[in-house]
Amino acid sequence: MLDISSLSRSYDGTLVVDDVTFRVTPGRMTGFVGANGAGKTTTMRMILGVLAPTSGQVLWNGSPITTGQRRRIGYMPEERGLYPRMRVSDQLVFLARLHGVDRAEAARRARELLDHFDLGDRADDVLDTLSLGNQQRVQIAASLIHRPDALVLDEPFSGLDPVAVDAMASLLAKEAGDKPLLFSSHQLDLVERLCDDLVILSHGKVVAAGSVDELRGTGPDRYRVRLDGSDAAWIRGLRGIEVKDVDGGTALVDLDGITPSELLSQLVAKEPVAEFTRVRQPLSAIFREVNR
Numbered sequence: 436m437l438d439i440s441s442l443s444r445s446y447d448g449t450l451v452v453d454d455v456t457f458r459v460t461p462g463r464m465t466g467f468v469g470a471n472g473a474g475k476t477t478t479m480r481m482i483l484g485v486l487a488p489t490s491g492q493v494l495w496n497g498s499p500i501t502t503g504q505r506r507r508i509g510y511m512p513e514e515r516g517l518y519p520r521m522r523v524s525d526q527l528v529f530l531a532r533l534h535g536v537d538r539a540e541a542a543r544r545a546r547e548l549l550d551h552f553d554l555g556d557r558a559d560d561v562l563d564t565l566s567l568g569n570q571q572r573v574q575i576a577a578s579l580i581h582r583p584d585a586l587v588l589d590e591p592f593s594g595l596d597p598v599a600v601d602a603m604a605s606l607l608a609k610e611a612g613d614k615p616l617l618f619s620s621h622q623l624d625l626v627e628r629l630c631d632d633l634v635i636l637s638h639g640k641v642v643a644a645g646s647v648d649e650l651r652g653t654g655p656d657r658y659r660v661r662l663d664g665s666d667a668a669w670i671r672g673l674r675g676i677e678v679k680d681v682d683g684g685t686a687l688v689d690l691d692g693i694t695p696s697e698l699l700s701q702l703v704a705k706e707p708v709a710e711f712t713r714v715r716q717p718l719s720a721i722f723r724e725v726n727r
């Protein structure tokens with residue numbers, strides 16, 4: 436269990452991470468989102484210990500994290516940091532060796548990851564001869580090379596095409612298994628699809644955190660209603676709802692003091708109902724709301 440506890444960081448007296456607290460639960464993918472400059476990278480650097488917090492701490496299984504435990508985190512830094520002129524496999528073996536993995540195991544693990552990532556035939560190529568997307572895959576492989584106990588990945592999916600994103604995401608989920616996995620992203624649709632939990636940062640503060648399901652359920656109690664008839668305008672006259680939109684036989688309504696069954700009863704009393712669906716907020720709406 437990885438806990439970020441009241442972490443703050445200031446630069447020249449300006450707080451850029453402000454009392455940030457959240458949990459990265461093992462076995463659940465946690466997405467870390469926020470506008471440019473919100474403080475995601477700074478927070479991740481403090482988790483890894485490459486940047487000292489002004490105050491607060493990082494806990495591993497309830498106790499302040501040690502240097503040894505930090506070394507067991509797989510980190511993909513924003514600035515990346517592989518050697519462009521080094522062969523792909525040599526690079527992975529080198530990184531594994533830095534983590535204390537013996538040479539034979541490092542070579543085996545590098546081969547295994549490259550095969551998983553469909554890069555087996557590029558193992559002996561120099562990194563910068565690979566496409567940017569494939570270099571990105573190698574970066575992800577590098578964060579996994581020492582079989583880490585947790586993963587902290589800064590924008591791991593940037594630059595990948597949608598098919599590669601899905602492939603990488605399922606490999607990451609498999610590799611992470613029941614370990615904590617935190618990743619930052621600007622791609623909200625992707626975060627919504629992949630993550631179990633979400634932390635939204637705005638101007639250095641956590642403005643929303645929880646399971647994606649919980650967060651999407653926090654908006655208005657909104658329903659889409661499709662009637663058999665061609666004009667749903669009459670529902671504006673019903674009590675206990677606020678009609679947001681009417682388009683032919685379809686209407687979007689927020690409940691305002693009545694239950695869904697009460698609304699449905701009022702509707703069917705007048706006309707057959709072809710569809711009655713709860714509309715959950717997309718993540719993009721929550722994101723806009725908290726960043727206002």
Ligand SMILES: Nc1ncnc2c1ncn2[C@@H]1O[C@H](COP(=O)(O)OP(=O)(O)OP(=O)(O)O)[C@@H](O)[C@H]1O
Binds near residue numbers: 451471473474476477
């Ligand atoms: N070394 C530094 N010196 C001064 N200010 C810094 C330094 N590093 C980061 N900052 C500032 O801290 C704030 C947070 O930056 P950070 O990189 O953590 O945001 P971010 O959420 O990762 O942004 P992005 O999504 O654009 O990568 C920004 O205002 C940035 O300018």
